[in-house]
Amino acid sequence: MQRPLSRREMLGICKGGFGALAFTSMFGVLPFGCDRPKTSAADTDLYLGAHYMPKAKNIIFLYMDGGVSQVDSFDPKPRLAKENGQDPRKKFKVDATQFDNVGKILKSPWEFKQYGECGMPVSSLFPHIATCVDDIALIRSMTSNFPEHTNANYFLHTGSGIQGRPSMGSWMTYGLGSENRNIPGYVVLDGGLIPPGGLDNFKNGFLPASYQASILRAGAEPVANIKPLEKVNNLQEEKLQFIKQLDNSLIGKMGEADAVESAISNYELAYKMQSSIPELTEFKEESKATKKLYGFDSDDPHTRGYAAQCLLARRLVERGVRFIELTCPKVAADRWDQHSNLRDGHERNAHAVDQPIAGLLKDLKSRGMLEDTLVVWTGEFGRTPFAQGTDGRDHNPSAFSMWMAGAGVKGGTIFGKTDEYGYRVIENEVTIHDMHATIMHLMGINHEQLTFRFGGRDMRLTDVHGHVMKDILA
Amino acid sequence: MELVLMLTFGFLEDPSDILIFFGRFHPLVVHLPIGFLILAIIAQFASRWPKFQPLKPFLHYLWGLGAISAFLAVLFGYLLSLSGDYDTDTLFWHQWSGIMVLVLSLACYSLFKKQGKNTPFVKWPLVVLVAITITYTGHLGGNLTHGSTYLLEYAPNPVRGMAGLPPKKEPRPKVTLLDSADIYLDLVQPMMDAKCISCHNPGKKKGGLLLTSHTELMKGGESGEVVTMGDAEASELFRRIALPEDHDDFMPSEGKRPLTEEEVDIIEFWITTGALPKGYVTELDSKKEIIETVNTYLGLDQNTIFGQTVEPPNTMLIDSLTDNGFIINRLMRDNYFLDANFSLSEREITQADLDLLMRLKAQLVWLDLSHSGVTDEHLQQLGQLENLVKLNLSGNAISDTGIQHLSKLTHLESLNLYNTKVSGELLNLLPKLGKLKSIYLWKTHIGDTLAIQLQEEYKNLTIVYERENFE
Numbered sequence: 044m045q046r047p048l049s050r051r052e053m054l055g056i057c058k059g060g061f062g063a064l065a066f067t068s069m070f071g072v073l074p075f076g077c078d079r080p081k082t083s084a085a086d087t088d089l090y091l092g093a094h095y096m097p098k099a100k101n102i103i104f105l106y107m108d109g110g111v112s113q114v115d116s117f118d119p120k121p122r123l124a125k126e127n128g129q130d131p132r133k134k135f136k137v138d139a140t141q142f143d144n145v146g147k148i149l150k151s152p153w154e155f156k157q158y159g160e161c162g163m164p165v166s167s168l169f170p171h172i173a174t175c176v177d178d179i180a181l182i183r184s185m186t187s188n189f190p191e192h193t194n195a196n197y198f199l200h201t202g203s204g205i206q207g208r209p210s211m212g213s214w215m216t217y218g219l220g221s222e223n224r225n226i227p228g229y230v231v232l233d234g235g236l237i238p239p240g241g242l243d244n245f246k247n248g249f250l251p252a253s254y255q256a257s258i259l260r261a262g263a264e265p266v267a268n269i270k271p272l273e274k275v276n277n278l279q280e281e282k283l284q285f286i287k288q289l290d291n292s293l294i295g296k297m298g299e300a301d302a303v304e305s306a307i308s309n310y311e312l313a314y315k316m317q318s319s320i321p322e323l324t325e326f327k328e329e330s331k332a333t334k335k336l337y338g339f340d341s342d343d344p345h346t347r348g349y350a351a352q353c354l355l356a357r358r359l360v361e362r363g364v365r366f367i368e369l370t371c372p373k374v375a376a377d378r379w380d381q382h383s384n385l386r387d388g389h390e391r392n393a394h395a396v397d398q399p400i401a402g403l404l405k406d407l408k409s410r411g412m413l414e415d416t417l418v419v420w421t422g423e424f425g426r427t428p429f430a431q432g433t434d435g436r437d438h439n440p441s442a443f444s445m446w447m448a449g450a451g452v453k454g455g456t457i458f459g460k461t462d463e464y465g466y467r468v469i470e471n472e473v474t475i476h477d478m479h480a481t482i483m484h485l486m487g488i489n490h491e492q493l494t495f496r497f498g499g500r501d502m503r504l505t506d507v508h509g510h511v512m513k514d515i516l517a
Numbered sequence: 518m519e520l521v522l523m524l525t526f527g528f529l530e531d532p533s534d535i536l537i538f539f540g541r542f543h544p545l546v547v548h549l550p551i552g553f554l555i556l557a558i559i560a561q562f563a564s565r566w567p568k569f570q571p572l573k574p575f576l577h578y579l580w581g582l583g584a585i586s587a588f589l590a591v592l593f594g595y596l597l598s599l600s601g602d603y604d605t606d607t608l609f610w611h612q613w614s615g616i617m618v619l620v621l622s623l624a625c626y627s628l629f630k631k632q633g634k635n636t637p638f639v640k641w642p643l644v645v646l647v648a649i650t651i652t653y654t655g656h657l658g659g660n661l662t663h664g665s666t667y668l669l670e671y672a673p674n675p676v677r678g679m680a681g682l683p684p685k686k687e688p689r690p691k692v693t694l695l696d697s698a699d700i701y702l703d704l705v706q707p708m709m710d711a712k713c714i715s716c717h718n719p720g721k722k723k724g725g726l727l728l729t730s731h732t733e734l735m736k737g738g739e740s741g742e743v744v745t746m747g748d749a750e751a752s753e754l755f756r757r758i759a760l761p762e763d764h765d766d767f768m769p770s771e772g773k774r775p776l777t778e779e780e781v782d783i784i785e786f787w788i789t790t791g792a793l794p795k796g797y798v799t800e801l802d803s804k805k806e807i808i809e810t811v812n813t814y815l816g817l818d819q820n821t822i823f824g825q826t827v828e829p830p831n832t833m834l835i836d837s838l839t840d841n842g843f844i845i846n847r848l849m850r851d852n853y854f855l856d857a858n859f860s861l862s863e864r865e866i867t868q869a870d871l872d873l874l875m876r877l878k879a880q881l882v883w884l885d886l887s888h889s890g891v892t893d894e895h896l897q898q899l900g901q902l903e904n905l906v907k908l909n910l911s912g913n914a915i916s917d918t919g920i921q922h923l924s925k926l927t928h929l930e931s932l933n934l935y936n937t938k939v940s941g942e943l944l945n946l947l948p949k950l951g952k953l954k955s956i957y958l959w960k961t962h963i964g965d966t967l968a969i970q971l972q973e974e975y976k977n978l979t980i981v982y983e984r985e986n987f988e
Contacts, residue, residue, distance in 0.1 A: 362861060
């Protein structure tokens with residue numbers, strides 16, 4: 044097992060020692076989860092948490108897997124109805140689409156109505172979310188760099204279209220730590236659909252391993268093997284103690300201790316999760332009214348499932364978890380990716396998430412939690428305003444809608460504009476990098492300053508891009 | 518040549534656009550003669566030194582350049598004056614002293630061309646005269662463009678006194694309370710002063726409109742009244758500032774700094790409420806949004822607490838608090854304001870915990886004690902944490918007896934009392950919490966009547982007292 048130290052490792056260990064000393068004298072104590080392996084403690088500044096006064100302490104990221112159609116949800120386009128059935132190529136330049144099966148211009152099957160004091164138009168797909176529009180800042184001018192799910196997902200989650208970079212949740216917990224010692228700081232609630240691209244969407248990349256997402260599944264056993272297999276309590280503790288002893292003896296002999304130290308802290312956390320997770324997923328103390336608000340009494344099992352995820356998200360926020368992502372439920376149709384049968388698929392998906400999301404927003408608001416919590420709703424790209432085949436819509440990375448609600452966000456605003464077909468952005472384009480920069484800004488992080496040295500360069504979530512969208516900030 | 522003659526003698530009563538177009542190059546060209554002639558004057562004096570003797574043969578070129586550029590400046594200046602936007606008196610003197618500069622520089626050119634023969638007696642007074650005329654013309658030009666008060670606006674009072682100007686107007690005291698903000702005096706007029714009066718002043722009455730006072734503003738300009746009381750859409754002044762920036766009629770024109778969105782909103786509100794010469798914003802029929810806009814515009818939403826610099830906290834103290842179950846976060850890099858959270862602790866808060874917390878009094882701005890077993894007695898002590906900006910007391914058995922102790926928390930912006938027993942005491946507490954922006958009162962004992970009464974009374978305050986349901 045023992046191998047000689049490399050020159051780099053030797054230096055790494057030494058500088059870490061000095062850094063750690065300097066750090067403890069500067070500031071005594073930090074939230075749990077900031078305790079990174081000692082060998083990389085040189086960047087002590089990062090331990091100090093926020094760069095400037097944060098607005099949000101936690102994030103709930105509602106990921107709409109597959110790409111919701113913007114012209115059928117939050118970006119009404121009357122011209123589509125007027126020109127329904129006409130050839131789009133005669134109207135505007137049509138980019139290559141994934142399936143190269145460009146049909147006619149397709150009007151939205153859903154009606155739009157204005158809601159709230161702000162009068163934001165929302166389609167009949169989301170009657171419940173529509174009642175929350177005064178708390179929502181809608182961005183209609185999102186763009187992505189990728190027209191295909193896997194890359195677009197990596198881009199949305201990690202700021203790079205190629206797998207391997209740290210996910211935004213990892214960056215947040217790396218920058219700010221977690222407040223809870225018994226639950227990981229970055230949690231993905233698996234609603235049934237793991238996005239294309241798989242778990243690499245939630246990985247820590249080059250950041251220390253303890254910053255990767257922990258995935259909680261819906262159902263009786265949210266985390267595999269969460270119930271101890273040992274019959275005697277003592278036995279498990281002794282086993283863990285022994286493993287820790289072995290691991291600790293290894294640390295001194297290995298240069299890059301990150302993996303071992305992360306393993307140790309993971310074991311410790313896993314042990315604590317045996318009691319914290321069952322308590323978390325037990326909804327006994329939630330009132331009937333609360334459950335009803337989220338949609339626990341719905342006829343649709345997917346609504347009930349997503350309702351439980353949303354309620355769980357609120358409970359995680361109450362327990363100080365920094366970043367929570369919800370993936371979509373597996374409805375009878377595909378994810379939001381309706382290449383055909385738009386009407387049926389979108390209705391099923393919308394029905395599953397609409398009431399739970401609105402319930403979550405209202406519940407957070409009435410408890411005063413929306414003030415510290417940022418709720419983000421987005422897909423990875425949008426859909427075409429013309430049909431794929433006769434009744435579907437293909438991928439469209441040139442325009443889509445997203446919204447944010449809660450901490451530091453100006454409710455009831457609409458930002459950005461698409462052309463008359465909803466096909467391309469014509470005003471105030473917002474890139475994925477801009478979205479990341481804005482989310483970090485709300486968390487009190489300057490996206491240009493939260494870096495990690497890797498491959499000889501100070502890496503950032505936003506790479507060399509990103510502007511904070513000041514217009515939607517309160 | 519005919520054209521030039523006609524222009525020089527002012528035959529054109531109704532100038533065509535093309536002439537004014539060229540006229541607007543006057544500000545560009547006018548700085549050339551200033552530069553050339555001053556250079557010539559300096560060179561003229563410098564050439565008396567033996568060291569700069571070699572300059573002598575070139576002096577007349579400088580004067581020549583000065584004369585040519587002065588000619589262009591005079592020509593364009595005349596074209597510009599045809600637009601008639603300027604104070605005639607000042608314009609007259611500016612015009613003729615400008616022509617004087619041209620004549621004098623021509624004289625210098627011809628004089629120094631035949632170098633050697635001239636006598637110092639004629640030479641030096643002429644050079645000095647050029648210097649004086651340039652300065653005088655330039656000054657008048659400045660008055661025409663920026664207004665005659667521009668130069669000495671910020672001069673010390675003794676200097677203003679020498680120039681025969683009244684002492685500086687005492688600026689209105691900075692608004693620190695929204696209730697003392699005057700719609701015209703504190704909001705509209707300062708906007709006019711900052712962004713409009715450089716063109717709409719007695720010296721440069723663009724469009725015949727003066728925006729230096731309410732009376733003048735209401736008089737309107739050449740095309741009539743610019744403000745229709747109570748109707749912003751029908752008011753020319755509002756229409757012009759609310760247009761898209763690239764529109765021809767957009768004001769302020771000529772690429773001057775436009776009014777911000779907030780300013781436009783405030784002016785719209787001012788006109789809608791009757792375009793009054795004075796009146797408190799909060800006493801007008803103000804909607805919540807406009808109150809918020811005014812708040813932001815005047816910078817009243819900035820909590821003064823964050824202007825302070827606080828000492829780093831004692832690390833031993835932080836250690837003990839952490840050991841006791843508090844989570845302490847530093848909220849910013851450049852200061853030591855802290856956030857303390859006890860809500861995740863599994864035990865209830867004790868007197869000992871509070872005693873420790875009191876020692877963080879200066880640094881502590883956010884405090885979360887939800888579901889922590891806080892009692893009314895505890896609040897007596899918590900009420901001394903005067904720097905708190907955000908306080909969460911939800912889920913504790915506290916009542917009116919306790920919250921009366923919170924009245925000293927004047928920096929408080931957010932107070933969460935969800936799921937507590939508070940009720941009527943809020944009527945006494947809220948007037949003391951001037952900075953408060955949001956309060957959470959769901960599942961308390963206040964009842965709908967009191968909640969609605971509070972909402973009526975505190976229009977700027979977000980009061981959440983129920984959980985909406987779907988219809």
